[in-house]
Each structure stands twice: as C-alpha cells, then as structure tokens.
Amino acid sequence: MAKLLISCDDYIFHHKGKYYFKNQEWYDFYQRYLRVFEKLKICNRVINEKEGSKNRIHCNDPRIEIHPIPIFHGPAQYTKSYFAIGRAMKSAIDGCDAAVLRLPSTVAQRLSKQIIKAGIPYATEIVFDAHDGADTANSFIEKILWRIIDKQMQTICANAYGVSCVTSNYLQQRYFSLKSDHFESNYSTLALDRSFFTGPRHFPNKKVLTIAHVDLQIGLHSRKGTDIIILALAKLKKKGIIVNIKFAGEDWDNSTQKILAYAKKHGIEEQVECTGFLNRQQLDEYLNNSDLFVLPTKAEGLPRVIIEAIAKGMPTVTTPASGNSELIPAHYLVDFYDVDTLAERIEELATNKDTYEQVSKVNYEHSLQYEASILQRRRDEFYTKLKYFVT
Structure with missing residues (x-):
C-alpha cells in the first residue's frame, strides 16, 4: 500500500486533540490524491484553535496522517522558528513511498532536501510564478526573497520525476525537470x-452593473489591484458612467474600512461594498448576481477566480500577468497601473450590448476545458505515473 507525502502552502487546524481541514473544499482537495495512493501523509503548518469554526471539516479519514509543522507567518517568524521547524520535519518522510510538493511553499521547499537525499520519487505541482512575484515585489527585501524562492523551485523541479503546472505553457518555461525519464x-x-x-x-437589463472581485484576503494596496479598480470607477463616474463593485474575501488588517475610506476619498463610496468571506454556495450566488469580473493583478499562476468567473459567462478584465493570457483575450489584458485603459475596457463592456455578449460567449466556451472531470483525469494520470516509480 503506497503512502504519499504531500506538502503545500496550506494550514491544518488543531482543536481539542483533533485535526481539521479549513473547509469542505480543502477536505475534497486532499481526497484527490487518495484516488491513486492508498495512504496520505500531510506535512503542513498547523494552527491551534481555542474555538473550532463551523466551516472546519474533521480529518477522520484513517488513510490520512497529519505531520504537524509549527505555525509561522512571513520571513521573520520563519527565521525565529527555524530550528523548531527543522526538528518537526525530521521524521516527516518516514514511511513514505513518494511525495508531491506544491510550490511555492516554504515548508515544501525545505522538505525537498530530505526527500531528494533519501531518494524518494517525487513530483511537483507549480501553482504560482515566483519569478513574476520578484519582478512585481513592493520592496527590495521582498524581491530578493522571491528570487531565492524562484531559484529553489527551479532546482527542485529539475530533480523531480514529474512536473505539473496550473498553466498550459507559461509556467513550463521556467519550471521543468531535467530527468531523462520525467513526465x-x-x-x-x-x-x-x-x-x-x-x-x-x-x-444585463439593469441601470447599474456590478463588478465582482475575489481574493482570499482583501487589502487596499494589494497585489490584486483593489485601489486600481476604485480609481478606474472614479474616472468613469466623472464621465457619468456608474458601475458598482463588490470585493469578496476575508478582511485583513481592517481592510474593509480602509477600502471604504479610499472609495469615499475618490467620491464613489456608495458604489463600493465588501462582502467578507464567501463559502462555495455564497460564491456561486455572488458570481451569478454580478455582471463583470475585474482582477488587476501583479502576479499569479492561473487564477482560479478567473476560471470561476468565465464559467459563469462573465466578461472579464485582468492583466497580462503570468498565465492570465491563457484565459482571457488580449484586448482585455490591461497593465496593472494603467487606470485609464482599465476604465475604458470596463466602459466597453458596461455600455455595449453586442460587445458584452460576444465576450461572454468566448469566455464561457473557453472555460469548459476546466470542468472537474477533465482535470481529474489529468491528475489521476499524473499521480499514477508517479506511483509507477514506487519500488
């Protein structure tokens, strides 16, 4: 019975002696590896909670083992906990026959050294472009850290038995295996x-259209361009074009109040709303009730939120960052700081019926290739090839 070790940039939660996944979606995520491997060991950071959340899903599958790593956030805390993390990782690979490292991930990247030294066959799943992260970093230190991460990811992939990327072509240009028999x-x-x-x-048969914008955690001057959208809508208002925006995502560092204050500063406070975190059902309703999707973003892998939006037939405006060009037509890829062009593209879609419906049709037809059963077949084939190398 083959046991797979997986490590990624995710949190496991601990409450009263039991481990929990963040929500049903994350429980389902780990189950996909058990379609091929008989057992699974998860080596991730663990958050101890005094009170359990109603969204948490108990990890009661006997096939799953949790190998806890001390919680840390950011480089400073990681440095402070460096040796404790190392001690926690010592037995992480014990009993494992193969591994999947989802990158970038501080834990997975550090764990890779043990995996390579032990000769355990492993594969990588690349979900974000660290090189673009470095190019768009806000500080010199952040830029250096992303460059180190990028170099580590390239090295890990070079020695991997298999490499899978969320993009079809973009990430593959930097992250690939050098093994002769890789997959x-x-x-x-x-x-x-x-x-x-x-x-x-x-x-839409309505006077005012609504833009959807989704992030895990909302922030005013964030990589997802919250402030850029507000500036674009302020420009449109001066032209007499009113478009609303609803920002979806967990509040972080009092971001809701900061966003609303910024909107008020630019005279569009009545057009801006922050919805907070949305579960899967709420996200479904939120997208169904929105009219456009706008995501100015500095760096990505292949944004799942864009795939979700175009699956709803939503005309979408984003940036040419990372794999976005694989999802959205070039005309609707706008440079991150180009507020004027962003406003123009929103205006085109909000005021022109033919353009709106044509773009919606193109986006929806493209989204069909991301349907669950299609992607699951590819995952099953990928994990099966990795299992082949288990002795």
Missing part, C-alpha cells in the same frame, strides 16, 4: 462540477 502535465487546482457552469450571458 509532465498541466491542470488547475479547481474542481468545478458541471452544474457550476451557467452558459453565455445576455446583456
């Missing part, structure tokens, strides 16, 4: 059931 694939992290897809849209 490759590409698939998104998403698992969108066919019922999630809704079809191309008709032009």
Whole structure:
C-alpha cells in the first residue's frame, strides 16, 4: 500500500486533540490524491484553535496522517522558528513511498532536501510564478526573497520525476525537470462540477452593473489591484458612467474600512461594498448576481477566480500577468497601473450590448476545458505515473 507525502502552502487546524481541514473544499482537495495512493501523509503548518469554526471539516479519514509543522507567518517568524521547524520535519518522510510538493511553499521547499537525499520519487505541482512575484515585489527585501524562492523551485523541479503546472505553457518555461525519464502535465487546482457552469450571458437589463472581485484576503494596496479598480470607477463616474463593485474575501488588517475610506476619498463610496468571506454556495450566488469580473493583478499562476468567473459567462478584465493570457483575450489584458485603459475596457463592456455578449460567449466556451472531470483525469494520470516509480 503506497503512502504519499504531500506538502503545500496550506494550514491544518488543531482543536481539542483533533485535526481539521479549513473547509469542505480543502477536505475534497486532499481526497484527490487518495484516488491513486492508498495512504496520505500531510506535512503542513498547523494552527491551534481555542474555538473550532463551523466551516472546519474533521480529518477522520484513517488513510490520512497529519505531520504537524509549527505555525509561522512571513520571513521573520520563519527565521525565529527555524530550528523548531527543522526538528518537526525530521521524521516527516518516514514511511513514505513518494511525495508531491506544491510550490511555492516554504515548508515544501525545505522538505525537498530530505526527500531528494533519501531518494524518494517525487513530483511537483507549480501553482504560482515566483519569478513574476520578484519582478512585481513592493520592496527590495521582498524581491530578493522571491528570487531565492524562484531559484529553489527551479532546482527542485529539475530533480523531480514529474512536473505539473496550473498553466498550459507559461509556467513550463521556467519550471521543468531535467530527468531523462520525467513526465509532465498541466491542470488547475479547481474542481468545478458541471452544474457550476451557467452558459453565455445576455446583456444585463439593469441601470447599474456590478463588478465582482475575489481574493482570499482583501487589502487596499494589494497585489490584486483593489485601489486600481476604485480609481478606474472614479474616472468613469466623472464621465457619468456608474458601475458598482463588490470585493469578496476575508478582511485583513481592517481592510474593509480602509477600502471604504479610499472609495469615499475618490467620491464613489456608495458604489463600493465588501462582502467578507464567501463559502462555495455564497460564491456561486455572488458570481451569478454580478455582471463583470475585474482582477488587476501583479502576479499569479492561473487564477482560479478567473476560471470561476468565465464559467459563469462573465466578461472579464485582468492583466497580462503570468498565465492570465491563457484565459482571457488580449484586448482585455490591461497593465496593472494603467487606470485609464482599465476604465475604458470596463466602459466597453458596461455600455455595449453586442460587445458584452460576444465576450461572454468566448469566455464561457473557453472555460469548459476546466470542468472537474477533465482535470481529474489529468491528475489521476499524473499521480499514477508517479506511483509507477514506487519500488
């Protein structure tokens, strides 16, 4: 019975002696590896909670073992906990026959040294472009850290038995294996059931259209361009074009109040709303009730939120960062700081029925290749090839 070790940039939660996944979606995520491997060991950071959340899913599958790593956030805490993390990792690979490292991930990258030294066959799943992260970093220190991460990711991939990227072509240019008998694939992290897809849209029969914007954690001056959208909507308002925006995502560092204050500063406070965290059902409703999707972003892998948006037939405006060009037509890829062009593209879609419906049709038809059963077949094939190397 082959046991797979997986490590990624995710948190496991601990409460009253039991381990929990963040929510049902993350529970389902780990189950995909058990379609091929008989047992699974998860080596991730663990957060101790005094009170359990109603969204948490108990890890009661006897096939799953949790190998806890002390919690840390950011480089400073990682440095402070460096030796404690090392001690916690000592037995992480024990009993494992193969490994999957989802990168970038501080824990997975450090764990790779043990895996390579032990000669355990492993594969990588690349979900974010560290090189773009370095190019778009806000500080010199952050830029240096991303360059180190990028170099580590290239080295880990070079020695991997298999490499899969969330993009079809973009990430593969930097992250690839040099083994002569390696295997490759590409698939998104998403698992969108066919019922999630809704079809191309008709032009909304409403006076004011609403933009959707989704992030794990909202922030004012963030990599996801929250402030850029507000500036674009302020420009449109001066032209007499009113478009609303709803920012979805967990509040971080009092970001809701900062965003609303920024909107008020630019005269569009009545057009801006922050919804907070949305579960899967709420996200479904949120996208169904929105009209456009806008995501100015500095760096990505292949944004799942864009795939979700176009699966709903939503005309979408984003940036040419990372794998976005594999999802959205070039005309609707706008440079991050180009507020004027962003406003123009939003205006085109919000005021022109033919353009809106044509873009919706193109986006929806493209989204069908990301349906869950299609991606699952690729994952199963990828994990099966890795299992082949288990002695």
